[in-house]
Amino acid sequence: MLDVRELSVSYGTIRAVRGISFTVGKGELVSLLGANGAGKSSTIKAIAGALKTSGGAVTLEGKDITSANPEQVIRAGLATVPETRDVFPDLTVAENLMLGAYIHRRDHAGNRQNLDRLHTLFPRLSERASQAAGTLSGGEQQMLVIARALMARPSVLLLDEPSLGLAPAIVERIFEMIETLKKSGLTILLVEQNVNQALAVADRAYVMRLGAIVASGTADEIRSTSDLSAHYLGG
Amino acid sequence: MAFAIQFLIDVLSLGGAYALMALGLVIIYGILRLVNFAYGELIMVAGYTMFLTSGSGLPWLLMAVLAVAMAVVFGILTDYVAFRPVRAKSVTAVLITSFAFSNLLQNAALLFISPRPRNVPLPDIFSQTVSIGGAITPVRNLITIAASIVLLAAVAFLMRKTTLGIAMRAAATNFTMARMLGVPANLIISSAFALSGFLAGVVGLLWIGRIGTVVPGVGLEPLLVAFIATVIGGMRSLPGAVVGGFLLALIDTTLNYTLSQDLLKFRDAFTFSLVILILLWRPEGLIKGPASGQRT
Numbered sequence: 001m002l003d004v005r006e007l008s009v010s011y012g013t014i015r016a017v018r019g020i021s022f023t024v025g026k027g028e029l030v031s032l033l034g035a036n037g038a039g040k041s042s043t044i045k046a047i048a049g050a051l052k053t054s055g056g057a058v059t060l061e062g063k064d065i066t067s068a069n070p071e072q073v074i075r076a077g078l079a080t081v082p083e084t085r086d087v088f089p090d091l092t093v094a095e096n097l098m099l100g101a102y103i104h105r106r107d108h109a110g111n112r113q114n115l116d117r118l119h120t121l122f123p124r125l126s127e128r129a130s131q132a133a134g135t136l137s138g139g140e141q142q143m144l145v146i147a148r149a150l151m152a153r154p155s156v157l158l159l160d161e162p163s164l165g166l167a168p169a170i171v172e173r174i175f176e177m178i179e180t181l182k183k184s185g186l187t188i189l190l191v192e193q194n195v196n197q198a199l200a201v202a203d204r205a206y207v208m209r210l211g212a213i214v215a216s217g218t219a220d221e222i223r224s225t226s227d228l229s230a231h232y233l234g235g
Numbered sequence: 236m237a238f239a240i241q242f243l244i245d246v247l248s249l250g251g252a253y254a255l256m257a258l259g260l261v262i263i264y265g266i267l268r269l270v271n272f273a274y275g276e277l278i279m280v281a282g283y284t285m286f287l288t289s290g291s292g293l294p295w296l297l298m299a300v301l302a303v304a305m306a307v308v309f310g311i312l313t314d315y316v317a318f319r320p321v322r323a324k325s326v327t328a329v330l331i332t333s334f335a336f337s338n339l340l341q342n343a344a345l346l347f348i349s350p351r352p353r354n355v356p357l358p359d360i361f362s363q364t365v366s367i368g369g370a371i372t373p374v375r376n377l378i379t380i381a382a383s384i385v386l387l388a389a390v391a392f393l394m395r396k397t398t399l400g401i402a403m404r405a406a407a408t409n410f411t412m413a414r415m416l417g418v419p420a421n422l423i424i425s426s427a428f429a430l431s432g433f434l435a436g437v438v439g440l441l442w443i444g445r446i447g448t449v450v451p452g453v454g455l456e457p458l459l460v461a462f463i464a465t466v467i468g469g470m471r472s473l474p475g476a477v478v479g480g481f482l483l484a485l486i487d488t489t490l491n492y493t494l495s496q497d498l499l500k501f502r503d504a505f506t507f508s509l510v511i512l513i514l515l516w517r518p519e520g521l522i523k524g525p526a527s528g529q530r531t
Contacts, residue, residue, distance in 0.1 A: 050411055070414040079415075086412040088405045095401050103417035105398050152417065 001026045001187050002047075002078070002156050007056035009042045016042040018211040019056060024156065029178070029188045031198040033222070034208035040191045041083055043208070044160045047189075048080040049073040060156065075103055079154035083161040083191075087141045087148075089134025093125055096133050096144055100151030111151070118147045121180065139170035146177070156187045163194045175201055199223050237369030244367070246481070246488045248376035251383025252441050254480030256457045257464035258390060259434035261476040264465065265407035266427050267322070269329050273313050273337035274461065275454020277432050281306040281439030282355055282449030283344060289356040298356065303436030309340075310432020314425050322424075344451040352448035361444050379441045386437060387477060390430070394473060399426060407471070467513055469520030478521055483510075 002024040009017035017039040024030040034040050045051035047058050049070040057066045060076050068076065088096055097118070101111045119126035122143045128136060133144055142162055149157060159178070163171040175197050182188060182201065192198035199205060199219040207215040207222065215225055263271045284302040291298075317336040321328040361375045394400035406413040406423045414420050435457075442457055443449055460483065461476075468479025486509050490502050498505075513521075 048415060050415065069420075070411065071417050071419050074415060074417040082412065082415070086409050088408050088412070090408060091401065091405060095405075098398070099402060099405050099413070099416050099418065102398070102402065148416070 001028070001061060002189065003057075003059045004043075004047065005057045005059075007043065007046060007058065008054045009039070009046045009051060010054040015054075016211050017046065020206075020208070020211070020213045021056075022206050022213065022216070024187055024189050026187055027182075027185050028203050029182045029190060029201055031190045031192055031202035031205040031219075032208060033192060033195055033198060033205055035193065037210075038208040039211040040208055041160055042211075044080065044082075044158055044189075044191055047073075047078070048082075048158060050080075050082075074152055074154070077155035078158065079149035079152045079156070080158040081145050081149045081160060081162065083164055085138070085141050085145055085164075087133035087136070087144050089132065091133055092130050093133055093136070093144060094129040096148050097125070097151050100148035103152055110153075114151060114153060118150055121177065122147050138166050139173070142166060142170075142174060143177070146174075150181075154186075156189065157181070158189050158191075160191045161193060162190070163192065163197065171197065240368045241370035241372060242488065242492065244370065244372045244376050244380070245491075246485050248379040248383075249488055250481035250484030251379050251387075252438060252480075253460050253464050253484045254477040255383055255386055255434050255438045255441075256461035257468065257476035257480040258387075258473060259431040259438065260458075260461040261465045261468075261470065261473060262403075262427050262431050262434075265471055265473065266403065266410070266424060267318070267329075269318075269326065269333070270462065271313060271318075271428075271431065272330070272333045272458070273317060273340065274431065274435060275456075275458030276337050276340040277306045277309055277313075277435035278439040278442060278454040278457050279340065279344060279449065279451065280309045281436040282443045282453055283348060283353070285355040285440070285443070286348070286353045286449055289354070295356060295358045299440055302440060303433060306436030306439060307429050307432040310428040310430075310435065311425055313432075314428040318424070318428075319421075341451045341454075348451075350451060352450045355443050355447060355449050357444055357447060375441075375444050378444075382437060382441060386434070390434075390473070393430075403427060463507075463510055465520075467510060467520060469522040472520070472522040475520055475522035482513075482521070486510075 004023070005021050006019045007017055008015065008019050020043065032040050032043065042051060046053045049068050049072065053066055057064060059065065060078055063076055065073055065076050065078070097115060101114070104111055124140055125144060125147055128140065133141065136144060146162070162174050162178070166174065171194070178188065178190065179201050190198055190202060199222060202219045204218050205216070205222045206213050215222060260271065260274050263269065281302040284305040285298055288298045288301055313336055317332040318329055321332050363374045364371050365374055394404055402413060402418045403423055403426060406418060410420065438457060443453065464479035464483045465476050467482055468475030468477070486506050490505050494502060494505070
């Protein structure tokens with residue numbers, strides 16, 4: 001489904017991502033783990049087309065999207081939820097969701113159907129439809145950006161640190177939702193610092209450190225790897 | 236009573252024109268975080284289109300439509316010539332190209348048309364006056380008020396109710412995120428320039444309708460007015476631009492009415508002093524724009 005080969009990202013002379021390779025199969029939930037500065041977000045941004053790659057290739061369902069811009073990436077079927085939880089604060093919840101369906105803007109019936117489905121999944125968003133997105137709580141904003149990404153009806157969803165800065169109870173709910181999305185057959189690449197929670201929902205995981213992948217395997221395998229905490233603590 | 240009506244019409248007509256000028260500038264600024272210094276020249280283009288078509292025997296309304304259309308074309312051209320090639324480089328580069336494009340257009344007018352004022356055809360109605368509640372006022376002031384109400388409503392509708400408008404507002408807050416949802420950057424930027432050109436074109440007709448002639452530097456004052464109005468209102472807010480425009484018109488008109496003949500030539504000094512006071516009180520302008528934002 002999503003195939004990343006030898007991907008490199010550099011900021012000037014600093015190599016943030018050093019030729020990493022990984023795959024996400026159809027319907028799979030794969031987690032990319034690692035401490036702050038491991039290169040996870042750079043990887044996500046490069047895949048999403050928001051950051052230039054300095055080497056390697058990214059293919060989505062056999063289609064090369066390595067040097068595609070963000071507009072082309074979403075049209076190819078890959079939606080990104082950035083870690084910065086970028087709602088458009090001045091736009092209402094409904095307007096935010098409507099923009100999520102920008103690439104399907106002529107398919108009104110399809111959008112309505114999709115919106116109904118998302119409103120069942122996120123009832124809070126339907127209650128707050130006419131409210132400015134900037135007035136939502138952190139957890140609600142996170143739900144909004146996920147719902148907005150789903151309005152594009154992507155085949156792959158990239159979730160960058162969905163639990164960042166949220167209260168534990170809300171993190172719990174976000175992960176329940178990710179579980180639901182996974183059960184619906186959506187292919188997901190989940191970037192997380194919250195290892196336990198990520199491994200609880202993931203099929204497989206890759207661990208990144210200093211821009212390289214240092215461990216990979218099924219969630220159970222990763223969990224039993226004794227030096228996992230070492231990668232996090234930098235030891 | 237007559238005095239109050241007169242004052243109100245003056246403020247509203249001047250404010251309407253100022254608000255439209257400011258809106259045309261802030262629409263670009265909101266999305267690109269850049270002041271388009273070639274904005275005044277779009278007004279000039281509208282004026283010279285009127286002058287150049289004046290001998291053609293076309294009905295005035297058609298000439299006006301052509302003038303606005305030319306301003307739109309030049310607005311889009313500004314994007315292609317001055318902004319797009321250097322957009323990803325640096326703010327300084329874009330500032331300089333926008334100045335250069337402004338200069339180029341002005342000098343082209345100077346060279347190919349004339350440095351001297353040229354008459355612009357105006358329908359008779361522009362020079363007529365009417366009496367409302369005892370106040371005698373030029374009809375063109377009422378036309379300006381009507382045109383600005385219609386246009387402000389149209390822009391509000393576009394920005395709030397259409398997908399393009401909502402996408403433009405989204406792009407003004409967070410361009411990268413809008414692109415990640417599939418909103419094409421180039422379409423949004425070109426649309427902003429086209430809308431800015433359209434507003435400049437209409438403002439051109441109304442503004443030049445006041446003076447009756449066009450010169451190469453005709454756009455300087457509207458650019459300055461638009462800039463000050465957006466600074467007062469808040470550089471990143473569309474409603475702010477409108478509020479700023481009307482407030483500036485209120486200040487100008489009040490000074491016109493109250494200053495003695497000797498002091499009137501220092502009116503701008505008084506205006507700017509008040510603007511400084513407003514900015515000391517509200518450094519970010521009266522209406523704050525979206526909370527976050529970035530350039531492409």
